[in-house]
Amino acid sequence: MVNNPLAYGWQQIFVTLDSKEPLVSEQKASLDWLGIKFGTDKSSIGHDYLNFYERYLASIREHAVKILEIGILGGASLAVWESYFQNGVIIGADIDKTTKRFARHRVKVEIIDQSNIEHLTQIALKHGPFDVIIDDGSHMWEHQITTLRTLFPFLKNTAFYIVEDLQTNFGSMAADYRGVASISCVEYLKKLVDFRVGCEQVDCSKEEDAFLRTYGRAMNSINFFRHACLIEKTSQENSADEALLAIEDAQTVPVSLLAHLATQGDKVGKSGWVRATRRPAGIQGFSINVQAGIPCQLRYRARSAAGVWSEWACDGKFVGTRGLADNLTGFSVQLAEESQRMFTLQAIGQFAASPDIIEMHTDDCVSSTGRHPLVGMQVVVRPRHTQQ
Numbered sequence: 001m002v003n004n005p006l007a008y009g010w011q012q013i014f015v016t017l018d019s020k021e022p023l024v025s026e027q028k029a030s031l032d033w034l035g036i037k038f039g040t041d042k043s044s045i046g047h048d049y050l051n052f053y054e055r056y057l058a059s060i061r062e063h064a065v066k067i068l069e070i071g072i073l074g075g076a077s078l079a080v081w082e083s084y085f086q087n088g089v090i091i092g093a094d095i096d097k098t099t100k101r102f103a104r105h106r107v108k109v110e111i112i113d114q115s116n117i118e119h120l121t122q123i124a125l126k127h128g129p130f131d132v133i134i135d136d137g138s139h140m141w142e143h144q145i146t147t148l149r150t151l152f153p154f155l156k157n158t159a160f161y162i163v164e165d166l167q168t169n170f171g172s173m174a175a176d177y178r179g180v181a182s183i184s185c186v187e188y189l190k191k192l193v194d195f196r197v198g199c200e201q202v203d204c205s206k207e208e209d210a211f212l213r214t215y216g217r218a219m220n221s222i223n224f225f226r227h228a229c230l231i232e233k234t235s236q237e238n239s240a241d242e243a244l245l246a247i248e249d250a251q252t253v254p255v256s257l258l259a260h261l262a263t264q265g266d267k268v269g270k271s272g273w274v275r276a277t278r279r280p281a282g283i284q285g286f287s288i289n290v291q292a293g294i295p296c297q298l299r300y301r302a303r304s305a306a307g308v309w310s311e312w313a314c315d316g317k318f319v320g321t322r323g324l325a326d327n328l329t330g331f332s333v334q335l336a337e338e339s340q341r342m343f344t345l346q347a348i349g350q351f352a353a354s355p356d357i358i359e360m361h362t363d364d365c366v367s368s369t370g371r372h373p374l375v376g377m378q379v380v381v382r383p384r385h386t387q388q
Contacts, residue, residue, distance in 0.1 A: 026083045030054060034083050040076035042136075042164075049164065050080070052225045056160055056232065060131060062087060068127065069093070070114055070147060071136035075102035082107055091127045094137075114143045117150050124154035132160045139168040141181035145188050149211045152233070161231040163189070189229055193222055195265075195323075203323045213322070217265025234264070243273045244348045244357045244378040253343065253381035254291035255298075259283045260322045273378035275350065282327030282352065282373030285320025287313075296339045296381060303330035303366060305373070327373035330366035335381075343381050350376030 026034065031054040035043030042049040065088040067081050072094040081090045091108045092099065103109040108127065112119035114137045124130075133155060135147050144163055152161055168177040169184035178184075191209075194202055195216025207213050220232035255272035262281050267274050276282060290296050302310045302320040305327055310319045314336075320328055333347045347360035351367035352375050358365055367374075 027086065029083075031057065031080070031084050034080045035077075038076045038079040038083075039074075040080055042077055042080070047164070047227050049225070049228055052228070053162070053230065056223075056230060057084075057132065061085060063131070064088060065131035066127060066129070067091065067132045067134070068123070068130045068151070069134040069136060071134075071138070072096070072099040072102060072109065073136075075099065077134075077136065078102055078107050088131075089127075091123070091130075093123055114138055114147055115140075117146065120147060120150040124151055128154035129156045130154060130159060131156055132162070134162045134164065136164045139165045140177050140179045141169060141184045142179050144185035145181065145183075148185070148188070152211070152215060152231075155233045157233070159233050161233065163229045165227055166229060167227045186229075189222065189224075192216055192219065192231075196222055201323070201325060214266055217261075217323075218267075243271065244275065244350050244376050245346075245380075251383060253294055253296055253383065255379050255381055256289045256291070257286060257377060257379060258289075258316075258318075259286040259377060260318075260320065262325065262327060272380060273348075273376070275376035282375055283320075283377060284324065284327055285318055285322055286328075286331070286377065287316045287318045288333065288379060289316040290381065296343050297336040298333055298339075298345070298379070298381070299336060300331065300333045302328050303332075303364075305329055305371075307370060329371060329374060330364060331374065331377060332363045332365065333360065333379055334363055342384055344384060346380040346382075348376075348378040348380075349374055 032044050032050040035050045036045055041047055044051060061084060065085050067085060067088055068091045069077060069081065070093050072078060072092045078090055078092045081088070089106055089108065091110065092102060093110045093112045095111065095113050097111050100109050100111065110123050112123055114120070133151050135144060137143060137147065148161065148163065155161060163185060166186050167173060169186040174184070191212055192215070195212060196219055218234060220234040223230045223232070257269040257272055257274050258266055259269070259274040260266050260283070261276050262284055264276065264281055285302060288298055288300050290298060297314060299312045299314045300319065301312050307329065313319045331349065333345060335343055335345045347365055349358050349360070349365040351358065351372040353372050354367070358367065
């Protein structure tokens with residue numbers, strides 16, 4: 001890492017006396033070199049963010065990424081992202097209408113108010129999902145927190161969220177940037193740290209903030225740097241692993257299964273199945289939803305580590321626990337009586353210490369010992385007229 005701007009000297013930044021070509025091509029230049037070239041304060045001449053970011057962003061440099069940056073100012077950082085991600089699309093957002101002048105082929109500019117949730121949502125729906133989101137906007141505490149809560153769900157399954165200029169949360173700068181916020185963005189990020197580091201030992205069921213409950217354990221890492229924080233989001237979908245049981249017929253009822261996993265947080269399986277992809281991990285609670293408009297009702301319950309069954313639930317109500325280190329040892333699913341005439345049900349479970357799957361018998365899906373943690377679930381509902 002180069003922290004002395006003079007170390008770059010004439011050899012890297014400027015052209016040779018007998019050539020109009022730079023000695024370092026932009027295709028191979030470091031992120032910090034580009035930052036110095038275009039004059040952004042993110043370079044090592046200023047905050048030195050770019051050397052930090054490149055540790056994470058280098059792996060996606062050649063990808064067809066989408067980058068969203070809140071806060072454009074003089075357009076220097078847009079030029080950096082455009083040059084570094086030469087296959088990417090860069091979206092800049094600012095409240096200043098004059099920043100429209102920075103729009104060009106791969107650089108889009110949107111005029112928004114960062115404090116307006118609707119504006120943030122509109123830009124996310126128009127251009128997302130994103131590979132990288134950078135908040136370099138107003139630096140007001142409530143704007144930083146609102147932007148994080150609103151835009152984080154629009155990151156791709158494996159992506160990065162960056163908050164810059166967090167020094168505004170401290171000391172003499174706090175009075176100018178506090179606004180109406182009850183806590184600073186750094187204090188809010190520390191709540192995420194509690195859920196990530198404390199993991200299943202922290203009871204998130206008592207946390208009223210839905211963002212913290214949902215994403216507190218859905219992050220690979222939370223990385224603090226001088227004046228900045230970079231969050232690595234992890235996948236919440238099942239695209240990286242396989243269903244417990246392959247379904248050959250296509251005519252199945254859309255079922256969404258949400259499970260809370262130890263060390264991973266909430267994981268959503270939109271195709272009716274979910275599986276823990278890390279070890280150690282177990283399913284601690286779940287909910288099931290049938291797609292709206294389909295006249296099929298399911299009821300379900302969960303079996304705790306102590307062998308105690310929960311009450312029956314339906315319509316997406318959560319059963320089990322979140323963050324209490326109490327892995328389930330079984331589950332049950334049933335079709336409501338009026339649904340049994342039109343649909344059939346198949347439920348499958350997988351348990352720790354065994355690669356075998358267990359189909360539900362007499363309504364219950366429990367391991368052979370009754371003690372092994374549940375690590376995978378699948379619920380398949382079919383219309384009866386499709387059965388042979």
